[in-house]
Amino acid sequence: MAKDMTLLWGSGSPPCWRIQIMLEEKQLQGYNQKLLSFEKKEHKSQEVLDMNPRGQLPAFKCGNHILNESYAACFFLENQYKSQGNKLIPDSPDAQALMYQRMFEAFTLSQKMVDAMYYNFKVPEEERHDSAVQRNKEALTAELKLWEGYLNKTDCCLAGKEFTLADALIFPIIAFMFHCGLSSERYPALAKYYTSLMDRPSIKATWPPYWKSTSGLDMLKTV
Amino acid sequence: MAKDMTLLWGSGSPPCWRIQIMLEEKQLQGYNQKLLSFEKKEHKSQEVLDMNPRGQLPAFKCGNHILNESYAACFFLENQYKSQGNKLIPDSPDAQALMYQRMFEAFTLSQKMVDAMYYNFKVPEEERHDSAVQRNKEALTAELKLWEGYLNKTDCCLAGKEFTLADALIFPIIAFMFHCGLSSERYPALAKYYTSLMDRPSIKATWPPYWKSTSGLDMLKTV
Numbered sequence: 001m002a003k004d005m006t007l008l009w010g011s012g013s014p015p016c017w018r019i020q021i022m023l024e025e026k027q028l029q030g031y032n033q034k035l036l037s038f039e040k041k042e043h044k045s046q047e048v049l050d051m052n053p054r055g056q057l058p059a060f061k062c063g064n065h066i067l068n069e070s071y072a073a074c075f076f077l078e079n080q081y082k083s084q085g086n087k088l089i090p091d092s093p094d095a096q097a098l099m100y101q102r103m104f105e106a107f108t109l110s111q112k113m114v115d116a117m118y119y120n121f122k123v124p125e126e127e128r129h130d131s132a133v134q135r136n137k138e139a140l141t142a143e144l145k146l147w148e149g150y151l152n153k154t155d156c157c158l159a160g161k162e163f164t165l166a167d168a169l170i171f172p173i174i175a176f177m178f179h180c181g182l183s184s185e186r187y188p189a190l191a192k193y194y195t196s197l198m199d200r201p202s203i204k205a206t207w208p209p210y211w212k213s214t215s216g217l218d219m220l221k222t223v
Numbered sequence: 224m225a226k227d228m229t230l231l232w233g234s235g236s237p238p239c240w241r242i243q244i245m246l247e248e249k250q251l252q253g254y255n256q257k258l259l260s261f262e263k264k265e266h267k268s269q270e271v272l273d274m275n276p277r278g279q280l281p282a283f284k285c286g287n288h289i290l291n292e293s294y295a296a297c298f299f300l301e302n303q304y305k306s307q308g309n310k311l312i313p314d315s316p317d318a319q320a321l322m323y324q325r326m327f328e329a330f331t332l333s334q335k336m337v338d339a340m341y342y343n344f345k346v347p348e349e350e351r352h353d354s355a356v357q358r359n360k361e362a363l364t365a366e367l368k369l370w371e372g373y374l375n376k377t378d379c380c381l382a383g384k385e386f387t388l389a390d391a392l393i394f395p396i397i398a399f400m401f402h403c404g405l406s407s408e409r410y411p412a413l414a415k416y417y418t419s420l421m422d423r424p425s426i427k428a429t430w431p432p433y434w435k436s437t438s439g440l441d442m443l444k445t446v
Contacts, residue, residue, distance in 0.1 A: 053369070054331075065320035069327035076323050080316060093303060097288035100299050104292035107330060108277075127352045146276070 005031035008048055008059040010038045012179070012208040014110070014172035015070035016058040021168045022074045024202035027085035035209070071103075074168060088165040099159035102150065103166040109143055110173055116140040117180065117219050141223055144187060147174075151189035156196060163200065171197055179211055181221035228254035231271055231282040233261045235402070235431040237333070237395035238293035239281040244391045245297045247425035250308035258432070294326075297391055311388040322382035325373065326389040332366055333396055339363040340403065340442050364446055367410060370397075374412035379419060386423065394420055402434055404444035 005028065009016035023031060036042035036057060044055045051059035052068040060066070060073050062080075067073040078088050090096050116136040120128070150158070158166040174194050178184070184191035197203055228251065232239035246254060259265035259280060267278045274282035275291040283289070283296050285303075290296035301311050313319050339359040343351070373381070381389040397417050401407070407414035420426055 062320070063316075065316065065324075067320055067324055069324055072320075072323035072327045076316075076320055079312075079319065089302075093286075093288065096302065097285070097290055097295075097299050100295035101288075101290055101292055104295045111334075124354070127355055129350045131347070132350055 002028040002031040004063045006051075006061045007031060007033045008036055008051065008057060009033065010036055010043060010057040011210040012176065013038075013057055014176050017172040017175075017206060017208065018070040018169050019058050019060055019073045019077075020206035021171070021202045022077050022088075024205050025086045025088060025168060026077050026081045028077070028081065071169060074165060078165060086163070088163070088168060090159065090162055090164055095159045095162065095164065099164045099166040102158045103169050106166075106170045106173060109147060109170075112136070112140045112143045113173065113177060116223070137223060144177075144182075144190070144223065148187050148189045151193050156193075158193075163197075167197065168202075171203065177220055179208075179216050181216060181218040182223060183221065186223075225251040225254040227286050229274075229284045230254060230256045231259055231274065231280060232256065233259055233266060233280040234433040235399065236261075236280055237399050240395040240398075240429060240431065241293040241392050242281050242283055242296045242300075243429035244395070244425045245300050245311075247428050248309045248311060248391060249300050249304045251300070251304065294392060297388060301388060309386070311386070311391060313382065313385055313387055318382045318385065318387065322387045322389040325381045326392050329389075329393045329396065332370060332393075335359070335363045335366045336396065336400060339446070360446060363443075367405075367413070367446065371410050371412045374416050379416075381416075386420075390420065391425075394426065400443055402431075402439050404439060404441040405446060406444065409446075 002023070005023070007016075007019060007023075009020065023029065034047075036045070036048070038057070042048070043057045048057065048059050049055055051061055051066060054068070056068065058070060058073070059068055062073070062076065065076070067076050090099065114122075116139070119133055119136060123132075155161045157163050158170060171194075174190055175198070178191070178194050182190070198207075225246070228246070230239070230242060230246075232243065246252065257270075259268070259271070261280070265271070266280045271280065271282050272278055274284055274289060277291070279291065281293060281296070282291055285296070285299065288299070290299050313322065337345075339362070342356055342359060346355075378384045380386050381393060394417075397413055398421070401414070401417050405413070421430075
């Protein structure tokens with residue numbers, strides 16, 4: 001079945017990485033894949049647009065099903081391959097409730113990260129304000145403190161001891177932020193989470209190739 | 224079990240309404256509930272903060288589980304009460320894939336709606352630009368055209384003939400936009416979707432009380 005799947009992806013993109021982790025977790029190796037370049041604007045190519053009319057990566061096809069939203073792809077794969085590979089939705093209501101709550105809170109985390117990191121990319125020069133930059137940075141700091149508190153209270157993973165769908169979805173964002181200079185000293189629980197999961201086979205096998213050959217960035221150094 | 228649930232909510236808030244629809248669909252009437260006023264800033268009250276540290280509505284407790292993210296609450300309820308009330312995750316892979324894809328695309332729709340509608344609320348006066356207002360409006364229009372296209376191709380609901388979790392999650396946003404003046408003439412497929420579902424028992428029973436007594440708004444009249 002994995003031969004019937006195609007993933008067009010970009011290196012280091014958290015949404016792309018989520019699907020790659022998920023495919024490993026569900027033992028669906030051997031899918032068709034193509035690494036595209038954001039810099040060369042290959043995400044706006046006809047090949048991508050044919051699968052994803054928004055012109056974004058990932059573009060993911062599973063049989064005849066188009067699942068470009070990374071959360072959608074991960075939920076679908078978990079549901080279609082329940083008994084294959086690792087089971088990522090726990091049976092225990094406690095773990096399940098926490099898993100769902102965290103995975104959807106992560107939309108706020110992502111949004112605040114994007115607002116803080118891509119301000120110059122998103123806002124035309126004549127509309128930029130230092131006060132907005134400062135506000136976005138403060139909002140991200142407050143959000144990160146919440147997550148630092150969450151991870152201080154759990155064992156290993158976001159919903160307890162077991163790796164769940166919440167980790168497959170959120171680990172790539174956390175890793176991306178450390179790649180962009182997030183401080184391990186100021187966020188020790190986030191750093192512990194990051195280092196404890198980086199050698200998990202599904203994550204190691206899909207580590208963004210460009211991150212191996214380039215040094216980290218410093219956009220989040222002062223957050 | 225519904226007696227073990229508490230929902231603090233605000234009238235007309237799509238995230239609150241989602242949980243209310245879901246509780247009806249799963250035959251979980253009789254839960255504890257309290258209607259709070261955004262105008263009076265009751266969502267920042269200690270009662271809310273005790274359940275939802277972000278100071279937002281909904282604040283939802285299901286037994287000991289806190290599920291303030293509306294998507295999280297709906298997923299959890301569907302999973303815990305699979306065989307009670309209506310089954311909202313279809314078995315057919317076709318419908319399931321489409322349901323997941325649409326429900327997560329809706330985050331983009333919500334974001335663009337919020338950017339367009341709450342610009343003055345979110346952006347301090349000295350940072351406002353007419354060019355940004357125009358860009359936000361155009362982005363929402365383009366997004367709505369995508370959804371108009373999606374609904375043109377389906378029978379009744381977002382993932383086909385059956386009402387699914389995608390409808391429970393997305394109907395409140397569409398209804399909110401029509402309440403705010405969205406044009407039925409320019410978006411006939413969205414309007415058809417809206418009117419065909421407004422009398423569904425779960426939706427009718429939870430219709431925002433303030434909408435019954437006040438006339439609609441016109442913030443989206445020109446979109």
